[in-house]
Amino acid sequence: MSSVTLIDAINLALQYEMEQDPNVVLIGEDIGLNGGVFRATQGLQEKFGENRVIDSPLAESMIAGMSIGMSTHGLKPIAEFQFMGFIYPAMNQIISHACRMRNRTRNRLTCPIVFRAPFGGFIHAPEHHSESTESLFAHIPGLRVVIPTSPERAYGLLLAAIREPDPVLFLEPKRIYRLHKQEIDNNGIALPLDTAFILREGSNITLISFGASIVETMQAAQELEQYNVSAEVIDIATIKPIDFETILSSVEKTGRCVIIHEAAKSCGVGAEIAATIAEKALTSLLAPIRRITGYDIIMPYYKMEKHNMVSTTKIVQAAKETMEY
Amino acid sequence: MQDYNEMLQFLDKDGKLSDDAPDIAHQFDTLLKLYKAMVTIRTFDHKAIALQRTGKMGTYPSILGSETVSVIAGAVLDKNDVFAPYYRDQGTQYLRGVTLTEMFQFWGGDERGNNFHNCKYDFPCSVPIASQALHAVGAAFALKHHGKNNCALVSLGDGATSQGDFYEAMNAAGALKLPVVFLICNNKFAISTPIEKQTFCKTLAQKSIAGGFDGLIVDGNDPIASYYVVKQAIEKAKKESIPVLIEAITYRLSDHTTADDALRYRTQEELDNAWLKDGVNRLKNYLIKNSIINQHDVENILSDAKTEVKEAVEKYLQIQLQDVEDLFDYHYANIPTILAEQKMELKNV
Numbered sequence A: 001m002s003s004v005t006l007i008d009a010i011n012l013a014l015q016y017e018m019e020q021d022p023n024v025v026l027i028g029e030d031i032g033l034n035g036g037v038f039r040a041t042q043g044l045q046e047k048f049g050e051n052r053v054i055d056s057p058l059a060e061s062m063i064a065g066m067s068i069g070m071s072t073h074g075l076k077p078i079a080e081f082q083f084m085g086f087i088y089p090a091m092n093q094i095i096s097h098a099c100r101m102r103n104r105t106r107n108r109l110t111c112p113i114v115f116r117a118p119f120g121g122f123i124h125a126p127e128h129h130s131e132s133t134e135s136l137f138a139h140i141p142g143l144r145v146v147i148p149t150s151p152e153r154a155y156g157l158l159l160a161a162i163r164e165p166d167p168v169l170f171l172e173p174k175r176i177y178r179l180h181k182q183e184i185d186n187n188g189i190a191l192p193l194d195t196a197f198i199l200r201e202g203s204n205i206t207l208i209s210f211g212a213s214i215v216e217t218m219q220a221a222q223e224l225e226q227y228n229v230s231a232e233v234i235d236i237a238t239i240k241p242i243d244f245e246t247i248l249s250s251v252e253k254t255g256r257c258v259i260i261h262e263a264a265k266s267c268g269v270g271a272e273i274a275a276t277i278a279e280k281a282l283t284s285l286l287a288p289i290r291r292i293t294g295y296d297i298i299m300p301y302y303k304m305e306k307h308n309m310v311s312t313t314k315i316v317q318a319a320k321e322t323m324e325y
Numbered sequence B: 001m002q003d004y005n006e007m008l009q010f011l012d013k014d015g016k017l018s019d020d021a022p023d024i025a026h027q028f029d030t031l032l033k034l035y036k037a038m039v040t041i042r043t044f045d046h047k048a049i050a051l052q053r054t055g056k057m058g059t060y061p062s063i064l065g066s067e068t069v070s071v072i073a074g075a076v077l078d079k080n081d082v083f084a085p086y087y088r089d090q091g092t093q094y095l096r097g098v099t100l101t102e103m104f105q106f107w108g109g110d111e112r113g114n115n116f117h118n119c120k121y122d123f124p125c126s127v128p129i130a131s132q133a134l135h136a137v138g139a140a141f142a143l144k145h146h147g148k149n150n151c152a153l154v155s156l157g158d159g160a161t162s163q164g165d166f167y168e169a170m171n172a173a174g175a176l177k178l179p180v181v182f183l184i185c186n187n188k189f190a191i192s193t194p195i196e197k198q199t200f201c202k203t204l205a206q207k208s209i210a211g212g213f214d215g216l217i218v219d220g221n222d223p224i225a226s227y228y229v230v231k232q233a234i235e236k237a238k239k240e241s242i243p244v245l246i247e248a249i250t251y252r253l254s255d256h257t258t259a260d261d262a263l264r265y266r267t268q269e270e271l272d273n274a275w276l277k278d279g280v281n282r283l284k285n286y287l288i289k290n291s292i293i294n295q296h297d298v299e300n301i302l303s304d305a306k307t308e309v310k311e312a313v314e315k316y317l318q319i320q321l322q323d324v325e326d327l328f329d330y331h332y333a334n335i336p337t338i339l340a341e342q343k344m345e346l347k348n349v
């Protein structure tokens, strides 16, 4: 057991799987000697050599495209994009090839790749470093999109992502990379993908979130206790495909629901959840579904960034209004 | 110093063999095999267009005019090398073991045509221009990583050399010292865009300078020079574990695809002149001149090709449509619940 942060947990999982599986290779910009800009791959090149921890040229489409060729031919690449805002040159490779190769070849060629990228705002970085465009990816057939929110889940979900036979976009909430430490057992046990986690049980209202907003969501649940509101908190974790079973049974139990995410509201993951609840559990609802999300705006430069972040106050407010409806 | 401007040619368009021609010029068994494959592909091509015209196949890009170098690449590659094609690589694919039926099936809009049974590790045709170059680099990395003495060969059109992915692939293959052969089929056009509008570079071979490796230019309609250059490039790539680029000069004798009308942007006269350089005829005349085949053999070879293509068409036309389930079943190894539900929904429509 060791007490680690979320970023340490990622490093541990990478290291564990590289030791177990010689076909696992890392590729990305500055991931070797430098250990990655957030140090996710710290020490790994030293340990596994330059052929398994590849410092790539500065070209994202190349990183994704090469990963595709590696994966169809026996390797398990884990590609790092420095920031989510720099994945876009690779979109073509991801959408047009990585996610389609299995279907296109009727299972003959497959792409077991993990695309890792830090995402989300509030680290006071320049433009393009604070993106939450996960729903672009959640829209793509053939892809999985997985987001951990604690060291334990980062470790277990990353292991699962690496072992998955299909491409996984693993988005890391960089704001909480070093927020908490947690005791984890470096035992190589994976957590399930496509599965939501109930972080807190409750009976009056369901708060559904993912990514760094889980922090505010948990705080809100805590605060709601003082108003005698028992809130259940669900971390969706895999936003594509979403575990609706867990969500629906919670909403059927509580009858109320607030969905929280940092990304823009329109066509965000919250829209998908709300639509599915409306389709399948409308009659269980005692109040309209609420969404607390970013606005449909370009992420402001960091001075004004906080206006586009979800806050505990907003969540508590929405939850109280839902209770009083 | 490498000469990035000189086009290698041993057998000129009038069938004259130069004195310094390499051994392959006299390996008539091989040349005859190549000729037969070229005729088969030309026959296939002709049939594919006919099927499209009669509504039995989708939009199709003819390979007319590039069969020579295409077939040769397929002949020279080793079974365990990896081929990353674009959509105009019927010759190479055929010699790699992709069946004519699979090709009809693919162009007939059926994914199962990509489930190659004979060359399981080759990529299917890539449609987004130049993107496949990076797949070849990745595959070459994997080959090298696994200690195999094989290479990856990627085929691209001239237009593809304007894409970022092409430069990224060259750069990475160079930086990582990977055995990748970039085979550019310069058929002078990217749809309607002529090569002069595609680049200010004198040659496409010189683009390899940016990647730090050799670029060779060959007459892609000259079977002797093409065979020699492709073989040398593949051997060099494998031996030294480095990339090599080949610019094969051809001419697209067809429309871009069955949806195109090339006479909107080029003249009949230009086309007629290009036919004089055709590689398939050049090889035929060379074989006749050396008494390897006669006119009668030429006819037999063509009729064998027609039989082979006809059988493939019959098989193709008999293939049953896929079940609607198939539209869902190949997205993930294990189908997610939502997708399973949508699948039921469509099934029950």
Ligand SMILES: Cc1ncc(C[n+]2csc(CCOP(=O)(O)OP(=O)(O)O)c2C)c(N)n1
Pocket: B088, B127, B128, B129, B156, B157, B158, B159, B160, B161, B187, B189, B190, B191, B252, B256
């Ligand atoms: C990324 C991308 N952009 C545009 C197209 C549309 N398109 C299809 S073929 C083609 C021309 C390609 O020309 P070239 O690379 O010279 O190959 P050729 O077709 O001449 O063999 C274009 C623009 C595409 N397939 N992919």
